[in-house]
Amino acid sequence: MPDKPNTWDIALRQFHEVAARIDLSRGLRDYLSVPEAVHVFSVPVLRDNGETQVFTGIRSQHSFARGPAKGGLRFHPGVSIDEVKALSMWMTWKTAVVNVPFGGGKGGLICDYKSFSTREKERAARGFARRLAPVIGPEIDIPAPDVNTTAEVMAWIADEYGHYVGHPEPACITGKPVEFGGSRGRDSATGRGLAYCVDRYYHNKDRSLEGQHVVIQGFGNAGQWAAKVLASMGATIIAISDSRGAVHTPDGISATGAVKHKLESGEVAGMPGEEISHEELLELECDILVPAALESCITADNAPRIKAKLIAEAANGPTTPDADAILHERGITVIPDVLANAGGVTVSYFEWVQNRQRYYWPEEKVHQRLQATMRQSLDEVQALAEDKDVPWRTAAYMLAIQRVAHAVEVNHPDF
Numbered sequence: 001m002p003d004k005p006n007t008w009d010i011a012l013r014q015f016h017e018v019a020a021r022i023d024l025s026r027g028l029r030d031y032l033s034v035p036e037a038v039h040v041f042s043v044p045v046l047r048d049n050g051e052t053q054v055f056t057g058i059r060s061q062h063s064f065a066r067g068p069a070k071g072g073l074r075f076h077p078g079v080s081i082d083e084v085k086a087l088s089m090w091m092t093w094k095t096a097v098v099n100v101p102f103g104g105g106k107g108g109l110i111c112d113y114k115s116f117s118t119r120e121k122e123r124a125a126r127g128f129a130r131r132l133a134p135v136i137g138p139e140i141d142i143p144a145p146d147v148n149t150t151a152e153v154m155a156w157i158a159d160e161y162g163h164y165v166g167h168p169e170p171a172c173i174t175g176k177p178v179e180f181g182g183s184r185g186r187d188s189a190t191g192r193g194l195a196y197c198v199d200r201y202y203h204n205k206d207r208s209l210e211g212q213h214v215v216i217q218g219f220g221n222a223g224q225w226a227a228k229v230l231a232s233m234g235a236t237i238i239a240i241s242d243s244r245g246a247v248h249t250p251d252g253i254s255a256t257g258a259v260k261h262k263l264e265s266g267e268v269a270g271m272p273g274e275e276i277s278h279e280e281l282l283e284l285e286c287d288i289l290v291p292a293a294l295e296s297c298i299t300a301d302n303a304p305r306i307k308a309k310l311i312a313e314a315a316n317g318p319t320t321p322d323a324d325a326i327l328h329e330r331g332i333t334v335i336p337d338v339l340a341n342a343g344g345v346t347v348s349y350f351e352w353v354q355n356r357q358r359y360y361w362p363e364e365k366v367h368q369r370l371q372a373t374m375r376q377s378l379d380e381v382q383a384l385a386e387d388k389d390v391p392w393r394t395a396a397y398m399l400a401i402q403r404v405a406h407a408v409e410v411n412h413p414d415f
């Protein structure tokens with residue numbers, strides 16, 4: 001499709017547009033437009049049928065300028081070097097937007113992980129971890145869960161890393177089970193952080209979330225928690241979808257009821273309400289649209305028909321650059337992914353801090369600190385967007401790129 005360019009091309013285009021706007025020097029542009037390191041590994045995995053199959057593992061470390069690289073590991077057949085590079089660059093901007101002292105990284109294992117047996121999953125994760133161990137660590141690069149990688153996968157990787165360094169080191173990875181050094185509140189952090197952002201957006205307009213109509217595309221971890229927390233703040237969830245279908249209930253859906261239904265039946269279809277198409281869901285009349293599923297689902301094709309007044313991006317990269325321009329022209333505010341979904345990485349940072357301190361916080365403390373971070377970050381992005389009269393994504397990138405560039409200038413002898 002003409003409006004669905006390669007993910008790395010999108011990441012570069014977004015970077016260069018902002019770099020030009022803030023007059024970034026040629027050297028810094030060149031430096032920040034490539035990852036600091038990209039590791040590609042072969043990962044042999046013994047399958048249950050006795051054969052050994054070799055998969056490709058990737059870890060892209062886009063920037064160490066503000067601290068260790070940070071970002072997820074996705075195990076999926078669609079993973080590519082370009083995708084991982086783009087996602088690692090976006091992580092650099094995301095950690096900088098919320099001002100946590102990390103850089104950006106991302107990794108992946110190219111495999112149909114979902115089809116593996118539990119034993120194969122463990123062998124693949126541990127095999128990849130043994131290859132990763134020399135290039136990750138609490139002060140170097142701290143991976144986290146992403147597509148198809150769970151808290152259990154994180155625990156396997158932490159265990160392998162512990163063997164590599166000769167002692168347990170939970171701070172080498174985040175998203176671990178709570179009993180194994182994970183942080184309370186990490187599970188809900190992305191959806192909760194998004195809800196805190198949206199709440200702050202309305203607060204800054206002297207309005208409340210009470211009665212605002214919300215449409216959620218994608219009902220996994222991020223979408224479910226966004227729905228639950230937004231509903232608890234007074235918003236009305238009027239439509240949700242997952243990969244199999246979409247349901248519209250103009251009078252409102254119970255968020256907890258929907259989560260229960262999805263948990264029990266594995267899908268949102270079958271809930272009370274009218275079944276609609278994926279395309280119709282995105283174009284529903286509503287106040288807030290939360291894309292929480294896939295990349296590039298809001299394109300130049302459907303952007304003219306989007307009726308939401310506010311889009312809060314839970315997913316990474318759900319809006320293409322051409323769609324962004326159309327939405328801006330139409331006066332629709334987009335709280336960009338690097339801000340709206342940064343709750344996850346923020347609580348990952350809290351997890352790393354707790355691991356380093358060997359001192360664990362109550363869940364309420366995690367929520368409070370997350371709320372403070374999201375509110376401050378939203379205020380900073382909004383102030384810059386209004387001051388420079390630019391879309392919020394541009395403002396978030398301006399803030400982030402300036403912070404990263406400043407860190408490079410301060411630390412690197414050649415800049």
Ligand code: NAD
Pocket residue numbers: 147190217218219220221222223241242243244278292293294295314315316341342344345
């Ligand atoms: P998940 O796998 O738990 O959920 C994804 C959901 O999207 C599922 O319900 C799936 O059925 C649905 N989906 C897939 N294709 C769809 C389609 N065509 N239409 C509608 N729904 C569809 O994943 P998640 O952790 O919730 O992540 C969702 C997005 O949020 C991803 O882009 C991810 O990168 C991003 N994100 C997640 C986190 C996190 O902490 N979970 C953090 C930052 C960003």
